[in-house]
Amino acid sequence: MIKTIEWKNKSVKMIEQTLLPEKYKVITIKTTGEMWQAIKRLAVRGAPAIGIAAAYGVILGIQDSKAKNWIKFKRELDKTTKYLSTSRPTAVNLFWALDRMTFCAESNKDKDISKIIEALKKEADKIFKEDQRICRAIGKNGLKVVRKGACILTHCNAGGLATADYGTALAVMYAADSAGKNISVFADETRPLLQGSRLTAWELMKAKIPVTLICDNTAAQVMKEGKIDLVITGADRIALNGDSANKIGTYSVAVLAKAHNIPFYIAAPKSTFDFTLKNGSEIPIEERKAEEVTCGFGKRTAPKGVPVYSPAFDVTPAKLISGIITEFGIIEKPNMTTIKKHFGL
Numbered sequence: 512m513i514k515t516i517e518w519k520n521k522s523v524k525m526i527e528q529t530l531l532p533e534k535y536k537v538i539t540i541k542t543t544g545e546m547w548q549a550i551k552r553l554a555v556r557g558a559p560a561i562g563i564a565a566a567y568g569v570i571l572g573i574q575d576s577k578a579k580n581w582i583k584f585k586r587e588l589d590k591t592t593k594y595l596s597t598s599r600p601t602a603v604n605l606f607w608a609l610d611r612m613t614f615c616a617e618s619n620k621d622k623d624i625s626k627i628i629e630a631l632k633k634e635a636d637k638i639f640k641e642d643q644r645i646c647r648a649i650g651k652n653g654l655k656v657v658r659k660g661a662c663i664l665t666h667c668n669a670g671g672l673a674t675a676d677y678g679t680a681l682a683v684m685y686a687a688d689s690a691g692k693n694i695s696v697f698a699d700e701t702r703p704l705l706q707g708s709r710l711t712a713w714e715l716m717k718a719k720i721p722v723t724l725i726c727d728n729t730a731a732q733v734m735k736e737g738k739i740d741l742v743i744t745g746a747d748r749i750a751l752n753g754d755s756a757n758k759i760g761t762y763s764v765a766v767l768a769k770a771h772n773i774p775f776y777i778a779a780p781k782s783t784f785d786f787t788l789k790n791g792s793e794i795p796i797e798e799r800k801a802e803e804v805t806c807g808f809g810k811r812t813a814p815k816g817v818p819v820y821s822p823a824f825d826v827t828p829a830k831l832i833s834g835i836i837t838e839f840g841i842i843e844k845p846n847m848t849t850i851k852k853h854f855g856l
């Protein structure tokens with residue numbers, strides 16, 4: 512599998528995803544500030560990977576702490592987590608991982624500072640390793656919805672580059688491929704930052720899974736031509752009623768799938784659910800810089816000064832979602848009742 516992110520020699524190694532597919536470069540992140548930047552500029556992206564990056568970002572901030580007591584250490588820890596929490600607002604995995612790190616520190620507060628740091632490092636590694644197992648479980652659980660020879664459409668990148676292993680939406684495709692289901696994939700290009708063409712197409716080609724790249728505005732046409740059997744995407748935050756935020760454009764794909772009677776699935780771990788939000792209207796949506804639309808990848812494609820609106824995510828209402836594939840199984844027809852039952856809440 513692709514090593515998207517890993518801890519090595521008191522620092523974090525990660526693939527510089529902004530350079531893919533032209534250049535494969537591994538960068539070293541040594542400080543919390545560098546990690547904040549890496550998350551913000553999408554060197555590391557995708558909800559689960561952002562959570563892992565944040566957990567290791569905490570370690571970078573406190574591993575050489577000179578604090579002599581818990582109060583002083585906790586002050587440093589809070590400063591670090593608060594800072595990292597401002598990097599990106601939508602993927603709840605970021606906040607989930609930071610909360611886990613804080614909880615871990617608090618549970619060890621009576622120990623020596625060096626022992627608390629040790630416990631925190633173990634917790635970050637645990638978040639990483641858990642994600643590997645979760646990807647595999649999502650892949651296996653998703654097999655049920657993929658028939659032999661199926662052609663699956665996906666949007667953005669919810670693969671190995673977005674997780675510690677082989678993804679969420681793409682996990683289902685990798686698992687189906689290994690199970691000999693002879694699947695093929697249509698990857699939406701995913702304007703404006705092209706995670707579909709730069710990352711998903713790259714990943715699937717590397718894995719030798721047949722993939723066809725389409726412009727985002729081609730999705731309706733391929734559905735009408737009867738080329739698509741099902742849609743699977745990832746998610747960045749799922750509200751208690753099943754409304755799911757994912758990369759901008761996912762909502763339109765879900766509407767199109769409904770219009771063409773094509774099942775639309777989300778694949779996401781429990782850590783992507785935000786049980787504190789009743790519905791999708793409460794999900795904070797990140798807005799990105801105008802230049803990403805008007806001057807993407809260095810080529811100006813719009814007049815200077817034109818006003819731009821660029822939300823990075825949209826929310827697909829639960830009623831358009833056939834099911835949510837998690838590490839525990841599939842939530843068919845997601846709503847508050849089925850979601851609560853699924854997680855035993």
Ligand code: MRU
Binds near residue numbers: 674
């Ligand atoms: O802006 P990005 O590239 O971080 O957006 C990523 C997505 O929207 C993914 O689909 C989502 O995080 C799920 S990744 C398993």
